[in-house]
Every structure is written in structure tokens, then in C-alpha cells.
Amino acid sequence: MIKRKRIAELIESNDFGSEVTIMGWVKTKRDSKGGFSFLEINDGSTIKNIQVIAEGTMANYTDEILKLTTGCSVIVKGILAESPGKGQRIEVQATEVNVAGWTDPDTYPLQKKRHSFEYLRTIAHLRPRTNTFGAVARIRNALSYAIHSFFQERGFLYLHSPIITGSNCEGAGDMFKVTTLDLQGLKNKGGEVDFTGDFFGKPANLTVSGQLEAEVYALALGNVYTFGPTFRAENSNTYRHLAEFWMVEPEMAFCDLKENVDLGEALIKSTLAYILTNCKDDIDFFNSFVDKNLISTIDTIINNDFERLTYTEAIEILLKAKKQFEFTPAWGSDIQSEHERYLCEYFKRPVAVTDYPKEIKPFYMKVNKDNKTVKAMDILLPGIGEIIGGSQREDVYDTLLNRIKEASLDPADYWWYLDLRKHGTAIHSGFGLGFERLMQLVTGLSNIRDVIPFPRTPKNLEF
Numbered sequence: 415m416i417k418r419k420r421i422a423e424l425i426e427s428n429d430f431g432s433e434v435t436i437m438g439w440v441k442t443k444r445d446s447k448g449g450f451s452f453l454e455i456n457d458g459s460t461i462k463n464i465q466v467i468a469e470g471t472m473a474n475y476t477d478e479i480l481k482l483t484t485g486c487s488v489i490v491k492g493i494l495a496e497s498p499g500k501g502q503r504i505e506v507q508a509t510e511v512n513v514a515g516w517t518d519p520d521t522y523p524l525q526k527k528r529h530s531f532e533y534l535r536t537i538a539h540l541r542p543r544t545n546t547f548g549a550v551a552r553i554r555n556a557l558s559y560a561i562h563s564f565f566q567e568r569g570f571l572y573l574h575s576p577i578i579t580g581s582n583c584e585g586a587g588d589m590f591k592v593t594t595l596d597l598q599g600l601k602n603k604g605g606e607v608d609f610t611g612d613f614f615g616k617p618a619n620l621t622v623s624g625q626l627e628a629e630v631y632a633l634a635l636g637n638v639y640t641f642g643p644t645f646r647a648e649n650s651n652t653y654r655h656l657a658e659f660w661m662v663e664p665e666m667a668f669c670d671l672k673e674n675v676d677l678g679e680a681l682i683k684s685t686l687a688y689i690l691t692n693c694k695d696d697i698d699f700f701n702s703f704v705d706k707n708l709i710s711t712i713d714t715i716i717n718n719d720f721e722r723l724t725y726t727e728a729i730e731i732l733l734k735a736k737k738q739f740e741f742t743p744a745w746g747s748d749i750q751s752e753h754e755r756y757l758c759e760y761f762k763r764p765v766a767v768t769d770y771p772k773e774i775k776p777f778y779m780k781v782n783k784d785n786k787t788v789k790a791m792d793i794l795l796p797g798i799g800e801i802i803g804g805s806q807r808e809d810v811y812d813t814l815l816n817r818i819k820e821a822s823l824d825p826a827d828y829w830w831y832l833d834l835r836k837h838g839t840a841i842h843s844g845f846g847l848g849f850e851r852l853m854q855l856v857t858g859l860s861n862i863r864d865v866i867p868f869p870r871t872p873k874n875l876e877f
Contacts, residue, residue, distance in 0.1 A: 418434075418435045418436060418437050419434045419435065419436060420457060420460075421436060421438065421455070421456065421457045421459050421462065421464045422459035422460040422462075424506075425464060425503070425504060427494065427504070430494055430504075431493060432494050433491070433492070433493060433494075434494050434506060435489065436455060436457060436464065436466075436489075436506065437457060437487075437489050437514070438456050438457030438487070438488065439455070439456055439457070439485060439487050439488075440453055440454070440455060440482050440485065440486045440487075440488060441455065441456050441463050441484060441526075442484060442526060443482050443483065443484075445480065449469070449470035449471075450467060450469045451468045451475075451479055451480065451482075452465060452466070452467065453466040453467075453468060453479075453482065453508075454466075455488065455490065456548075458542070458548055458552075460552075461549050461552075461695050461696055464504070464505070464506060465497060465499070465502055465505040466490050466492065466506045466508050467492075467505060467506070467508060469508070472511065474511070474512075478511070478513050479511055482513070483517060483519040484517075484519070484522065484524065484525065484526055485517035485519075485524060485543070486513060486515065486516055486517050487513070487514040487515040488512065488514060489510075489511075490510065490511050490512075491508065491509050491510040492506040492507050492509050492510070493506070493507045493509065494506060523540055524537075524540055524544065531546075531859075534546075534864075535863060535869065538869075538877045539877055542867075545699065546703075546704075546864075547864075549696035549699050549700065549857070550859070550864065551867070552696055553689060553696050553853070553856055553857060554853060554865070556689055556692055557689060557849075557852065557856065558641075558849075560684065560685040560689065560692075561641060561662055561681070561685055564681055564684050565637075565639045565664065568637070569636075570638060570664060571635055571636075571639075572638070572639060572640075572641070573631050573640050575621070575624030575627040575642065577620060577621055577642070577643065578614075578618055578619070578620065579618070579619055579621045579627075580614065580616055580617065580618055580827065581626060581827055581831070582622065582823070583621075583622055583625050583626050583776070583778070588622075588646050588648045589645070589646075590619060590620040590645050590647045590657075591618070591619055592618040592620060593609075593618065594612060595607070595611070595612050620645035621644055621645065622644055622645060622646055623661065623846060624642060624644070624661070624663050625665065625778075625844060625846065626778075626831055627640075628664075628665040629665050629807060629831070629842065629844070631665070632665035632667045632842055633667055633838065633839070633840060633842060636666070636667050637664065637666045637667070637669075638664070639662065639663060639664040640661070640662075640663045641661070641662050641849075642660065642661070643658055643659070643661075644660070645657060645658050646659075649872050650872070651871060651872055653861040653862060653863070654751070654799075654862055655862065655871070656850065656862055656863070657870040657871055659848065659850050659862075659866065660850065660866075661848060661849060662681075662846070662849055663845070663847070664844055665843075665844035666842060666843055666844060667840050667842045668841055668842065669806075669841065669844075670806055670841055670843060671768060671780075671789040671791060671805070671843060673843065674791060674804055674806060674843035674844065674845060675720075675722065675768065675791050675793070677845075678766070678793050678845055678847070679719075679720045679764075679793070681847065682715065682764070682793070682801065682802075682847075682852075683715065685852070686712050686715060686716050686855075686856065689712075689856050690713075690716075697709065697712075697856070700856075700857050700858050700859075701858070704857065704858040704859060705858025708857075708858040711796060712855070712856065714762075715763075715764055715795065715796070715855075718763040719763070720765065720793065721761040721764070722766045723765070723766075724767070724768055724769045725749070725767055725769050725770045725771065725787070726745065726769070726787075728749060728753075728765075728767050729744070729745050729749075731757065731760060732753050732756065732757070735756060735760075737756060739756075740752060741753070745771070746771050746773065746774070748774050749767065749792070751800075754799035755797075755799060757794060758794055758796040758799075763796075764793060764794060764795050765793070766791055766793050766794075767791065767794065768789070768790065769788070769790065770788060770790040770792075771787055772787060772788045772817075775790050775805070776821070777808075777814070777817040777821040777823065778807055778808055778817070779806070779807065779808060780805060780806040780807060780809065781808060788805060789805055789806035789843075790803075790804070790805040791803075791805060791845070793845075795855055797855070798851055798854060799851075800848075801851050801852060801855070802845050802847045802848075803845060803846055804843065804844055804845020805843065805845070806841065806843040807842050807844065808835075809835060809839045809840060811832060811835035811836060814831075814832060814835055818832075850862050850865050853865035853866075
């Protein structure tokens with residue numbers, strides 16, 4: 415295998431005069447009247463290209479180099495040199511330029527011009543080659559690393575929770591079914607579906623959350639977290655929703671609601687600080703071309719304490735607002751996206767809202783002494799809205815059993831979850847952080863379909 419240098423390494427190098435090999439894709443080519451060509455090459459390791467000088471004396475100059483177009487892949491050998499040109503510090507003076515793969519300029523979808531995000535979603539197999547989506551991929555990678563580092567440095571254990579499940583954490587019906595049954599045959603038979611002959615012998619679904627399984631391990635190992643794909647069969651075509659997305663879900667034993675909020679705030683600040691330090695070129699790109707307030711917004715989040723207030727206090731603020739909302743705020747109703755944005759603007763910082771009415775929250779949240787509210791918490795970020803949703807979990811057996819029944823769920827399906835409250839129960843808490851929402855924050859991209867490699871949405875299963 416040919417030893418190559420990544421362009422990200424070369425542009426920081428001072429090893430002038432050394433022989434190097436780079437492999438990548440042609441971004442642009444310009445032929446000089448002096449009998450040589452300038453190639454801009456990118457290999458995905460950085461948003462920056464490296465300039466290659468290909469002399470006309472090279473053996474394949476006429477037959478191949480002059481015919482190179484945007485999108486062709488090449489292997490270049492040459493000498494690293496200081497560049498006399500403006501806007502670049504180094505260049506490669508090629509001794510060999512070998513074409514690895516050609517592309518037809520008449521059919522290549524990514525010509526040298528600006529393409530709309532809507533168009534690029536139709537060619538998701540090629541959009542990583544653009545500056546925007548190459549930067550998205552690098553930031554997504556770095557953000558994943560930052561999240562794992564945050565938890566590992568604090569002694570959390572990484573848990574692989576199941577993708578296929580027989581329980582529904584949220585108590586809703588928006589789940590994807592998993593089956594080996596003959597669906598065409600079922601369609602013709604009609605009536606109730608008999609799942610006893612199915613692979614698992616009972617209804618199975620794709621998970622909406624790894625929370626319940628994480629609680630099992632938290633009540634044995636202390637602090638754990640999951641980080642994986644989750645699925646919601648919501649027929650929603652908004653810029654905020656996906657059918658498949660990634661969730662970060664820590665669960666902590668002997669942890670109350672306040673400590674839960676503390677951890678959520680620390681996680682957000684830590685990961686954002688990591689990205690600002692380690693993805694500077696990509697963040698600068700988004701700050702220049704997508705959201706000119708991006709860096710200042712991130713700085714505000716990192717450098718300010720999150721405002722903390724109860725749901726009741728939040729509703730009072732919304733009711734006093736001199737603003738016409740599409741959804742009129744009222745105690746007992748959920749806080750809508752427009753309300754979340756207003757609260758962040760009102761305090762000019764992130765906001766943590768706690769103690770929601772129990773009727774609008776899932777069965778597993780700890781009921782407060784007033785028997786009207788639960789120890790729930792949402793963290794809201796400027797421009798994004800809810801980024802984290804969590805709670806202190808109900809640890810009293812009888813209360814949890816009643817809540818399951820109130821949610822019209824079958825306690826038999828949650829026997830093992832209830833069993834945890836019989837044997838060494840403890841105060842415990844956790845939350846879910848929407849990874850794509852965090853990606854939207856650090857890139858400034860408004861549509862969630864642009865921060866995941868292959869978006870899954872209603873009527874869209876391409877790629």
C-alpha cells in the first residue's frame with residue numbers, strides 16, 4: 415500500500431523539499447499558457463484544498479492531465495514546496511499525476527457552482543464531496559468523539575441498548591413494526607394479527623429510546639450511557655423531524671433532578687468547547703456562509719449559566735409576553751417550539767425548565783409531592799429549542815404501576831421494569847439528547863435532514 419499524507423497534515427507542515435504522496439479528488443483545474451496546470455485537490459481530511467503544479471513535460475500531460483475535470487480522483491507524487499501564490503502557504507510540485515478514476519463532466523452532478531440543499535439531498539451519495547457536507551461529516555465525527563470522551567472521563571460505562579424491542583418507552587403508537595410474517599398474506603386474511611408465529615412470538619418494534627434498558631444497568635453499575643439510533647414513525651415532514659435519528663442517553667443511579675440538569679448543562683458546554691477548538695476551519699466556514707452569528711451563539715452558551723425555572727414559572731412568563739403566539743400558552747398544555755424560542759430570547763441564554771404537569775409526560779417520570787407535576791426537565795437552546803429531555807425516574811413501585819395503568823399500557827409488558835423497584839431501588843435520573851439537534855446548533859443548518867448522512871423521512875428511503 416502506498417504511504418500517503420493527508421492534506422490536513424500537509425498544510426500544517428514545514429517539511430519543504432520532502433517527497434509526498436497525496437490521494438484525492440480534483441476540485442478545480444486551471445491550465446496556464448506557460449505549459450503547466452494548477453490542480454486543486456481535496457481528500458476530505460480538511461475543508462482546505464492543496465494546490466498541485468503539473469508541468470507540461472510530464473509524460474501523460476496531454477493525454478490525461480489536460481483532460482482532468484472536477485470530480486476525477488488522482489494519486490499525486492511530488493515535492494512539498496513553499497507557494498509564491500496568495501492565500502496559500504504550500505503547494506506540491508508534481509513528479510507524477512496518475513488518474514485513479516475519471517468522471518464525465520457532462521453528467522457529473524456537482525459542477526463548480528452553488529447548489530441548493532434541496533437538490534443535494536437528491537444526490538446524497540455525492541453531497542459529501544461539497545464543502546458544506548464534508549464539513550458536516552467532520553464535525554459529526556468530532557462531536558461523537560467529544561460526547562464519548564465526556565462520559566468516559568467521568569467514569570460512565572457505554573451501553574449497547576437493543577435496536578429491536580417489545581416495549582414502548584414513550585407510551586405512544588408511533589413505532590416501526592419488525593416482523594417476519596407474510597404481510598401480503600395478512601392483508602388478505604384480515605382480522606387480528608396472530609404474532610405467536612412471528613420470529614419473537616410477540617409484537618416487536620424498532621426502539622424509540624434506550625432509556626428503559628439503560629436504567630437496568632444504571633441500577634447495577636451506577637452511571638451508564640447509550641449513544642445509538644432511535645426510530646419514530648411520526649408522519650412529520652418538518653425541518654425538525656426524522657424517522658431515524660441518534661440519541662445520547664445517560665442514566666445515573668443516586669442522582670436527583672438537579673444533578674441531572676447539571677450534567678446536561680456540562681455535556682453541552684463541554685462538547686461545544688471541543689468543537690470550537692478542534693474544528694476551527696469547518697466552524698469558520700459555517701460562520702461565514704451559513705450563520706454569521708454561529709460562533710457568538712456558541713460562545714454565549716459556553717460562557718453563561720443556564721437559566722433554571724419551573725414549568726409554572728415559564729407559563730407565567732409566556733402569558734405576560736407582549737407577543738401573539740400561534741399556540742396560546744396555558745398551564746397543562748405542552749410548551750411549543752415558539753414558546754421555547756421566546757424563553758431563550760427572554761433570558762438571552764439557554765433555559766432549563768423543570769416540573770411539568772404529569773398528564774403531559776410519560777409514565778416513568780417521578781411524581782412530585784403535589785401529585786400534579788413530575789420531576790421532568792427540558793433544556794432549551796437559542797435557535798434550536800429543546801435539545802435535552804429527561805427526568806428523575808419514578809422509583810416507588812406502586813406509583814409506577816399506577817402510572818403505567820393510567821397510560822393504558824399493560825403492566826405485564828413492563829414486569830421487569832417494575833421488578834427493579836422491588837429489589838434495591840434508588841433515586842435515579844437520566845435524559846436524552848438529540849444528536850442531530852446538537853449538530854444543527856454547531857453548524858447553523860436549519861434543516862435537520864442536512865446534518866445526518868442519509869435522512870429517513872416519510873416517503874423517502876433512497877440511498
